[in-house]
Amino acid sequence: MIKQQVDREQVPFWFDPLCPWAWVTSRWLLEVEQVRPVHADWRLMSLAHLNLVQRKGEGLSEEYRGLMEKAWGPVRVCAAAAEHASRSVLGQLYTAIGTRCHNQRRRDDPTVITEALAEVGLPDALAAAGSSEEFDQLIRDSHDEAFNEVGLDVGTPVLRIGGTALFGPVIRQAPRGEAAGRLWDGLVLVAGTEGFFELKRSRDRSVKPCFD
Template sequence: MQHDEEQSRVEVPFWFDPLCPWAWVTSRWLLEVEKVRPVRADWRIMSLAYLNLVQREGNGLSDDYRALMESAWGPVRVCAAAAEHAGPQVLGPLYTAIGTRLHNRRRRDDPTVIPEALAETNLPAALAEAATSTDFDPLIIASHHEAFDEVGLDVGTPVVRIAGTVLFGPVLRKAPRGEAAGKLWDGLALVAATDGFFELKRTRDSKPIFE
């Protein structure tokens, strides 16, 4: 019976860049949704560096943000290398291992984050070398385009596909838990299934909360 339930779960593609704190919060919400609704996250990679430095040609970026985007290549390249090595199913555990260190533990400038995350997910330490290599960029770019060719270039991450519609968001200050997470999912599924729906938005007035 449990196997049948797992088979009937709806796959929810979720595109993330490990560096983005907002995507991290949303990803933790989706894991909560898995507990209360018949869905399963399908983790996929996108690249804030590619989006901002290549597709948007770096327009309007401050020097500090440009430097941040240059550094953003590293973690997502490691994720791509890991998926190529062990299959896409490794992306969820690796994202959790990296994101917990980068966001919850606030170790953004710690060079040991990637080696520790690889060790935690039983991946070869040598995959860390991908951070400074362009070998896996075609894989990143292909996955990125799966989302952004549909959702457009005036958004970032997180990006999800719900009810066949690719949407930016939901952008959350804090991940809802339990049934609250499920109710948010229900609302998004309803909105996503509405023909012609484009956007709901308000200005962010606080920083994300990691739990």
């Protein structure tokens, strides 16, 4: 296992805390940290901003539009937390929120945010940011850093490897141990290929992310 933090590559990873696919990929990246000299640099993007503002809500079902409206809350709280305690708190807070929303399947539970804030030692008053636009510019700035490079026809997760931002990997279940490292190695090769743009296969919509 990789134990030392010295000379680790910082890997920017843009996430929306409500996205289950980004959650699986984020757990994979934590596995990669254990077997390769990398360190996740957690950053915010907003599915609500992407779908409702940048894409102007085109093609969204009423159900998904409603989900996007709800998606503002958690990412706004994350932005408020980063402003309050520095961006270094995002990894812990993302884990606290994501464990409850995804692993425990409590996405519609209003106590998730306050519980997560308490777990990482942040004031519960930050939960009020979920219904405020105060930190939206911070979200947009972070979001645009990724999407100005990868484009608006993708979603989350986005990560940057060696100066190249990529959408994905979109995986159903996080590989563990050396299997996680091998997937990382493949992405490093792809990201280092001059002129590379896309590698994709259609996803069966019946396939759901696995959080176990």
